[in-house]
Amino acid sequence: MAHIAIIGAGVGGLPCAYEMRQELGKEHSITIINNRDHFQFTPSNPWVAVGWRSVKDITVPLKPVLDKKGINLIVDTVTEIDADNNTLKFQSTSALEYDYLVIATGPKLAFDEVPGSGPGGYTSSICTSEHAATAYEKFQHLLDNPGPIVIGAMPFASCFGPAYEFAFIVDAELRKRKIRNKYPMTYITSEPYIGHLGLGGVGDSKSMLESDLRAHDIKFISNAKTTKVEDGKLFAEELDAAGNLLKEHELDFDFSMMLPAFKGIDAVANVEGLCNPRGFVLIDDNQRNPKFKNIYSAGVCVAIPPVEATPVPTGAPKTGYMIETMATAIVKNISNELRGQAPEKCGTWNAICLADMGDTGAAFVAIPQIPPRNVTWFKKGKWVHQAKIGFEKYFMRKMRKGNTDSVFEVFILKALGIEKLKK
Secondary structure (H helix, E strand, C coil), X not given: CCEEEEECXXXXXXXXXXXXXXHHCCCCEEEEEECCCXXXXXXXXXXXXXXXXXXXXXXXXXXXXXXXXXXEEEECCEEEEECCCCEEEECCXXXXXXXXXXXXXXXXXXXXXXXXXCCXXXXXXXXXXXXHHHHHHHHHHHHXXXXXXXXXXXXXXXXXXXXXXXXXXXXXXXXXXXXXXXXXXXXXXXXXXXXXXCCCCCCCHHHHHHHHHHHCCEEEECCEEEEEEECCEEEEEEECCCCCEEEEEEEECCEEEEECCEECCHXXXXXXCCECCCCCECCCCCCECCCCCCXXXXXXXECCCCCCCCCCCCCCCCCHHHHHHHHHHXXXXXXXXXXXXXXXXXXXXXXXXXXXXXXXXXXXXXXXXXXXXXXXXXXXXXXXXXXXXXXXXXXXXXXXXXXXXXXXXXXXXXXXCCHHHHC
């Protein structure tokens, strides 16, 4: 009997555990390790930060559903991976041995790279449900004390969609209250241009998102390197295409949400030969680490090269559909190994995303993620807003039931009538 340990119970780790149990049956042991006792649906965090959802709405207690699946749960923080001896060490729990390890931790939020940023500083975050709940408290204070708003993404950020979403969601909430005129808004980003998205743009994303920002009276600054944040003031250097200083900005704010850079978590990054210099797990086409053949990885924590070099460093996003295919590939490959066969399943590095914009939305497909592409598709409309609401309900229902369906593929591709785009 083999023991498979999975670190992380997010949109990669939890579905991976469900699929692993379905694929392997009860013959093998599965343990999922998470630093929280619940799953949280990260894509809904922008809604939490303005009160459109509560934290309870987007979380699932892990133990009840995992118990039903016969999956062990350890709620603790991994402090060390002894990859040579196939052992995990924790803050409180006794050491755990494994035969196969799946790393699906998500990222370390590197607020420390910009002094004064983050929930421990002067800017808010929507990267976790806890951060979003804190942002909601600050947003409530803002409603009683109108002032300027700054939203965006800092150097080395890689997932830009939530920043755009949050800017438009805040705009929509203020318009709904008929007080938008009291809140000057600025969107500032490390992307070389609006709509780059860490993908080199998708279709007409540049012109469409620029037009939407203008239509919503949101000023924008791109190619911006945020250098520090003080109480009520954000400092940034705007660069030209060659990386030379074009202009220095000091932006006043009464409320700010800035997405941070991502890195690998310490326990993972500290394993020699496992990660790149930023702490992201190195993987081959089968999601397996080249040095440690019994370690697989999926999700935001894997190493994917940037789509292109940019004056201000940016990373490449890992969207939910991509993460889902990574997890499925891992399950199939570990199953193959247990049967004495070689890993052969590959994840699909295609970007498919639904982005809410308050009362409308944008959907894009980039196949493959890194250009040149076979498919480039970018659409917007109120149907995307409704689709994301529907997808949230669908995904949360599946996670609460421990369902192993390919939720991103089933809903986003089939239900929205764009299944042909993945081919």
